[in-house]
Amino acid sequence: MNPIELSLFASRLDAVCDEMGAVLRNAAFSTNIRDRLDYSCAVFDAAGGLCAQAAHIPVHLGSMAFAMTDLVAREDWVPGDMVIVNDPFLGGTHLPDVTLIAPVFSGGERVAFVVNRAHHADIGAASPGSMPVSRTLDEEGQVIAPRHLIRAGILDEGWLARLVAATRRPGDARGDFLAQVSANRAGAQRVAELVGRFGTAAFLADLAELNDYGERLARRAIGMLPAGVYRFTDWMDDDGQGTRDVRLQVAVRLADGEAAVDFSGSAAQVVGNINCPLAVTAAAVFYAFRCLMPAQTPACAGALRPIRLSAPSGCLLNARSSAAVAAGNVETSSRVVDLVLGALAQAAPERIPAASQGTMNNLAMGNAAPGAPxxxxxxxxxxxxxxxxxGGWSGVQTHMTNTLNTPIEVLETRFPLRVRRYGLRSGSGGAGRRRGGEGLVRELELLAPAHATLLTERRHRGPWGVGGGGPGQPGRNLLNGESLPAKVAVELVPGDRLRIETPGGGGWGEA
Structure with a gap:
């Protein structure tokens, strides 16, 4: 293929992912998917290698790229199939992220897969929002090992009914699952049209060339960094169960256009839910290196070939099955990005920014009251x-998440909440020649009783600066003016005010 043809081919695959995302958003019932855009869509080859992805959620997409090969090999695929999974130790991330996988056939031959992953605000945990301060995986909701939701075009209505019956709003849950089905059907149709246009042999040859191109760009980008071994250490605040200052350590070895990332020396897995399946750790590593590659680098398996990672089994970043992981996907993944970038900053301080807020500031709440759950x-x-x-941008999602906020109008219409304050947290960005971005202040007043859970980080140590830049201010959680822990579950009554002040970003360079 000449460069123009290759670019067009890559853009066509990207467009399939974008269309899948549009279908999913427009068909979804929940604010979490429809308004916050907490979902991701991708195309994989027949063996489970990444071909293309939309600009959705990095932690979703990187983990899918890491796990799909094993997932694909588990099943006997036929046309019209769709497999559902959320088990973090069998290809998922955490339980609210539910993945649907559909094969694409052409002329009786399997040629690709289309996949989407969406965050369900209720996956059946006892705690509203399905993000509890948990100790085991089972406390976090329904665990779905890979199984057919649709087999040869036939939806398993009975099993779907049992799945949604465990949620507080079964109608919304069913609508979201069927929206995911619709997104995959749209993606499969578009990929089949591409294969029909070019022919199976040409389509597969083009995929191989796209991967080779991605690998060349990735090796060149990594090769521009000075060879050597770069180490960095950072800490998680706590696990919500009494363990504080949880150590994370990395050694990044750069040589000959390849990167070996080793997390030996990191803490053992903990009782609380900040543990990570290896797929989530891989997503953060892939993201950090992808940021160093040229903008035209295709999101394909080839671009990941020069990157290897290892983490001891049973450590925080490669937790064993049944460990609690709800916050690992959102909080620990953010810290892994900081960890890898902190190491790379020693190799190329002019190219690596200071630490961003390093948390997603997770807030989950609700009520199971009859008639109005x-x-x-x-x-x-x-x-x-x-x-x-x-300088750093202010009041934005960073690194491993790419969602929107829930608009105030939607939040106050759909939930018994009133937004009392929403603005930037002045002075929270780290000092330096370039100042870190400011955090946010969001204060909610309760209009009805609720159970609320906070899973947050960077409440003890602020995000670090680079090259003499100062740290950003740590975040704060407050209930009626009184401080709350970083990870906590509380019962709220009408009139209570829950205030979250998010961290500022680190500064760069001496002022």
Missing amino acids: WDYYETLGGGMGAGSTG
Whole structure:
């Protein structure tokens, strides 16, 4: 293929992912998917290798790229199939993220897969929002090992009914699952049209060339960094169960256009839910290196070939089955990005920014009251780390998440909540030649009783600066003016005010 044809081919695959996302958003019932855009869509080859992805959620997409090969090999696929999974130790991330996988056949031959992953604010946990301060995986909701939701075009209505019956709003849950089905059907149709246009042999040859191109760009980008071994250590605040200052450590070895990332020395898995399946750790590593590659680098398996990672079994970043992981997907993944970027900053301080807020500031709340049950889940933006070319952005989602906030109008219409304050947290960004971005302040007043859970980080140590830049301010959680822990479950009554102040980003360079 000449470069123009290759670019067009890559863009066609990207467009399939974008269309899948549009279908999913427009068909979904929940605010979490429809308004916050907490979902991701991708195309994989017949063996489970990544071919293309939309600009959705990095932690979703990187973990799917890491796990799909094993998932594909588990099943006997026929046309019209769709497999559902959320088990974090069998290809998922955490239980609210539910993945649907559909094969694409052409002329009787399997040629590709289309996949989407969406965050369900209720996956059947006892705690509203299905993000509890948990100790085991079972406390976090329904665990779905890979199984057919649709077999040869026939939907398993009985099993779907049992799945949604465990949620507080079964109608909304069913609508979201069927929206995911619709997204995959749209994607499968578009991929089949591409294969029909080019022919199976040409389509597969083009995929191989796309992967080779991605690998060349990735090796060149990594090869531009000075060879050597770069180490960095950072800490999680706590696990919500009494363990504080949980150590994370990395050694990044760069040589000959390849990167070996080793997390030996990191803490053992903990009782609380900040543990990570290896797929989530891989997603953070892939993301950090993808940021160093040229913008035209295709999101394909080839671009990941020069990157290897290892983490001891049973450590925080490669937890064993049944470990609690609800916050690992959102909080620990954010810290892994900080960890890898902290190591790379030693190799290329002019190219690596200071630490961003390092948390998604997870807030989950709701009530199972008869007649008016509700579940609300939100992640809040904060400060972006500053870099050599400019200060950090303020009040944005950073790194491993790419969701929107729930608009105030939607939040106050759908839930018994009133937004009392929503704005930037002045002075929270780290000082330096380039200042870190400012965090947010969001204060909610309860209009009805609710159970609320906070899973947050960077409440003890602020995000670090680079090259003499100062740290960003740590975040704070408050209930009626009184401080709350970083990870906590509380009962709220009408009139209570829950206030979350998110961290600022680190500064870059001496002022």
